[in-house]
Amino acid sequence: MSNLSDPVFQQLLGGTFAALALGTIAGQLLKRRARSEDARATVANMNQRIKAWWVMCAIFAVAVLTGGIGSIILFALLSFLALREFITLVDSGRGDHRALLIAFFLALPAQYVLVAIGWYGLFSIFIPVYAFLLIPGVLAVVGETENFLQRTATIQWGLTICVYAISHAPALLFLDIPGYDGREALLLFYLVLVVQLSDVLQYVFGKLFGRHKIAPRVSPNKTWEVS
């Protein structure tokens, strides 16, 4: 995949970095103008976000430019971090240990290997069929019967959203669309751009127009005005 030679891709990448550069300049100007303690905190928070967006864009650009394998490794890492966060939040016990090892070190890498080799037939059913059978099997063999169904469902659901769902993003690279050969990376770029923009815009408009909070205990910055 020679993404860099594609003019559309060049424009998108250039546009994204130009927007970030603009944001950085605006952030620095605002930092000088901020007078009150409150305003200073807001600007500092915004500049931190801009910095984070730079890092995200840089990592993502490198991943896409290295072709399919870079993106696959990036999303595999994301899956790993997401699943780790998920399992930390739920209550796993000693009886779950073996099943969790299989989720982290067998199901997760296998799913991304299937993406890499483009075996769509197995990629689409590997977790919902095979991993879903294996997990309760291992839990049963370990022999802890308490809350068996809850524990099974928890690990299965973690795999579904953290691995199965996320793995579909790099799988976009392997879609076979007539007349669109070699430009699949644009699809992935589009997906990530839309998600990121939604985050950026809800933050900006929330700060400008947001009054009524949706669920302040969950996320203090989400407001009805923006949604």
Add this chain to the structure above:
Amino acid sequence: MSGAVATWHVQPHSDRVRIYFANHSSHADFATIWAALPADVRARTRPVAAADYWQRSRLRRYLAAEVFRAVLIDRAGGGPAATEQMAAALRAGLSLIIFPEGTRGDGRVIAPFRSGLYHLAVAVPAAELIPVRLVNLNRVLPKGEAIPVPVIARLTFGAPIGLEEGESKESLLARAHAAVVALDERAKADRDMS
């Protein structure tokens, strides 16, 4: 890979030697505490471990002596000899990490503390007793498992508890136990606040 988040309710540095005492549910416990200490403090801190367990094979002997540089004590003989060994390390300016439950538990209940902590506090009154609460390590690497699962662990260092004038053994051990138990509640409260 598993990661741990440390919270300090006490300054990490002190000019006194310290006895860190923690709940015990995993082989990863000691390494987690060690990793959370600043490098210079870590270099002066030793784990206390059971001689019968850590001298059973060549690999364990090597790990205990060369990697952890543990103070190995005799669990069965126990008593004054073990206390004297630990006190000698403290007097030499080394801080200690001990697990007063005496063995690894299931991570849900903290067993009553053995009396070694009390005898040590009496023998070396200059040492600070720092409660440490470990959470989730029983899930990272439970007893009897070899490969850790990536779960994020938490550890909390509490404010020092001191041996009071003429305090009984039971009283100190109960207070020490309660201090470790209470640290988890505090960790929960911190989380609710943020």
